[in-house]
Amino acid sequence: MSNARNIAALSTVEVGATADQTKADLNAIGVSGGRKNLIMNGGFDVWQRGTSYSGGSGAYTADRWITIGSGLRDTIKASSTIGGAFVSTFKMTATDTLSYIGVQQKVEATYDYSATVTPTYIASAWVKSNTIAQLRHYDGASNVYSTPHSGGGAWEKLTLLISGRTATSATENTLAVDSYNTVTVVGDYIEFTQVQLELGSVATDFEHRSYGEELALCQRYYWQGKLSNGQGTRYAYGTAGAGKGAGSVTFPVTMRADPTISAVTAANYNNCSHDTYSYSSISGFSHGVTVTVAGSYRAYWGVYQADAEL
Amino acid sequence: MTIETVKLQSSGYLINGNMNVPNDPANRHYVMVQEWIAEGNTPAPEFTDAEIAANAQAKVNSESLAYLASTDWYVTRQAETGVDIPQDILTARAEARVAII
Numbered sequence: 360m361s362n363a364r365n366i367a368a369l370s371t372v373e374v375g376a377t378a379d380q381t382k383a384d385l386n387a388i389g390v391s392g393g394r395k396n397l398i399m400n401g402g403f404d405v406w407q408r409g410t411s412y413s414g415g416s417g418a419y420t421a422d423r424w425i426t427i428g429s430g431l432r433d434t435i436k437a438s439s440t441i442g443g444a445f446v447s448t449f450k451m452t453a454t455d456t457l458s459y460i461g462v463q464q465k466v467e468a469t470y471d472y473s474a475t476v477t478p479t480y481i482a483s484a485w486v487k488s489n490t491i492a493q494l495r496h497y498d499g500a501s502n503v504y505s506t507p508h509s510g511g512g513a514w515e516k517l518t519l520l521i522s523g524r525t526a527t528s529a530t531e532n533t534l535a536v537d538s539y540n541t542v543t544v545v546g547d548y549i550e551f552t553q554v555q556l557e558l559g560s561v562a563t564d565f566e567h568r569s570y571g572e573e574l575a576l577c578q579r580y581y582w583q584g585k586l587s588n589g590q591g592t593r594y595a596y597g598t599a600g601a602g603k604g605a606g607s608v609t610f611p612v613t614m615r616a617d618p619t620i621s622a623v624t625a626a627n628y629n630n631c632s633h634d635t636y637s638y639s640s641i642s643g644f645s646h647g648v649t650v651t652v653a654g655s656y657r658a659y660w661g662v663y664q665a666d667a668e669l
Numbered sequence: 670m671t672i673e674t675v676k677l678q679s680s681g682y683l684i685n686g687n688m689n690v691p692n693d694p695a696n697r698h699y700v701m702v703q704e705w706i707a708e709g710n711t712p713a714p715e716f717t718d719a720e721i722a723a724n725a726q727a728k729v730n731s732e733s734l735a736y737l738a739s740t741d742w743y744v745t746r747q748a749e750t751g752v753d754i755p756q757d758i759l760t761a762r763a764e765a766r767v768a769i770i
Contacts, residue, residue: 617691619691
C-alpha cells in the first residue's frame with residue numbers, strides 16, 4: 360500500500376476499492392474510525408477487582424479477562440512505552456510448571472449466534488514474552504492461532520485472521536492471549552496490551568477509549584463498589600428476625616444478566632447481622648439482614664460485587 | 670471456582686456460603702449450579718432445623734420484649750399512684766418473661 364495511494368484515497372472515491380483497502384488507506388494516514396474494537400478493556404486500564412492476582416485459572420483479573428491454563432501464576436497491571444506512547448499492560452508470570460498460561464475474553468453476541476458462520480475478524484495485540492505467546496481464537500469447537508511471539512523479550516505486534524468460523528453458542532466467541540500447547544516454567548512471562556478484535560481482514564490502530572467509557576462497558580459484566588453511609592444503607596426500625604431489609608443498591612450500568620452478589624468486605628452492622636442479598640436483577644439488589652435486637656438497625660459501608668460475566 | 674456447598678434460597682442459591690446466585694439461566698454461576706446438580710448433588714435446604722428453631726425463638730423474644738415494653742406503664746402507674754396492675758396483665762407479663770431465652 361503506497362503512501363501516494365493512501366493520500367489519493369483522501370480526495371478521490373476509489374470505485375474499485377474494497378472496504379478493507381479503504382480501511383487500510385485511512386489507517387495508514389492516521390484516520391482511525393471509532394467503536395471498532397469488540398474487546399473491552401484491551402488497553403488494561405480498568406481493574407475493579409485489584410491490580411494484582413496470584414493463583415490459578417478461572418479468576419477474573421483485569422476487567423473482562425479471566426485466567427486460563429493450569430497451575431499458578433502472578434498477574435499484575437504493568438506499564439510500558441510502545442511507539443512512544445506510555446501504556447498500561449497486563450503481565451502474567453508463571454510461578455509453577457504449567458501446561459500453559461494465559462487469559463481470555465468472551466465476546467458477547469447480541470444475536471442468535473449458534474451455528475452461524477461468523478464474519479471475518481482480525482485480532483491484534485502488542486505482546487512481549489520470553490516464551491511462546493500467541494493470539495488464539497476459540498469458537499466452542501476448535502482453535503486458530505496467530506504466528507507466535509519470537510520469545511525474544513521485545514514488543515512485537517501479533518495479528519490473527521479469523522475467517523469462516525462457526526460459533527457453537529453465543530458465549531463461545533473467545534479471544535485468548537496465551538502460551539497454549541507450550542509448557543511454561545517458573546519465570547516465563549507474557550506481557551501484552553492494546554488487544555483488539557475488529558471486523559474485516561486489516562488490523563488497524565488500537566481504538567483508545569476514555570477511562571470512563573471503558574469502565575462503563577466493563578460494568579455491564581462486573582461491578583464493585585463501596586457504598587457511602589447513605590447509599591445502600593438504611594436506618595430502620597423492626598422486630599427481631601431474619602429477612603429484614605437493610606437497603607438496596609442500584610447499579611450504575613444495566614448489567615448483562617441478573618448478577619451473582621457477594622461481599623468483598625463485610626458491612627458494619629448495628630443490631631443486626633448479614634442474612635442475604637436478594638432480588639438480584641440487571642438493575643440492582645437488596646441487602647437483607649437478621650435483626651438481633653428489636654428497634655433501630657442498620658448495615659453500612661459494605662463493599663459489594665455483582666458478577667454477570669459470560 | 671469450585672463449588673463446595675450449595676444452599677437453596679428464596680430467590681436462587683447460596684454458593685460456598687458467600688455468593689448469592691439468582692435464578693437466571695444467563696448467569697454463569699447459575700449454570701454451574703445446574704451442572705453440579707446434574708452430577709447428582711443436592712442443594713441443602715434454605716434453613717436447617719436449628720436455624721428454623723432459632724428464627725422462631727428470635728421472633729418469640731422480639732414479641733415478648735415488645736409486649737413487656739408496651740405494658741411497662743402499668744408498673745410505672747402502680748409505683749407512682751398505687752393503682753394495681755390487672756391480674757391478666759401480670760400473668761401475661763410473667764409468661765412473656767419466661768418465653769424470652
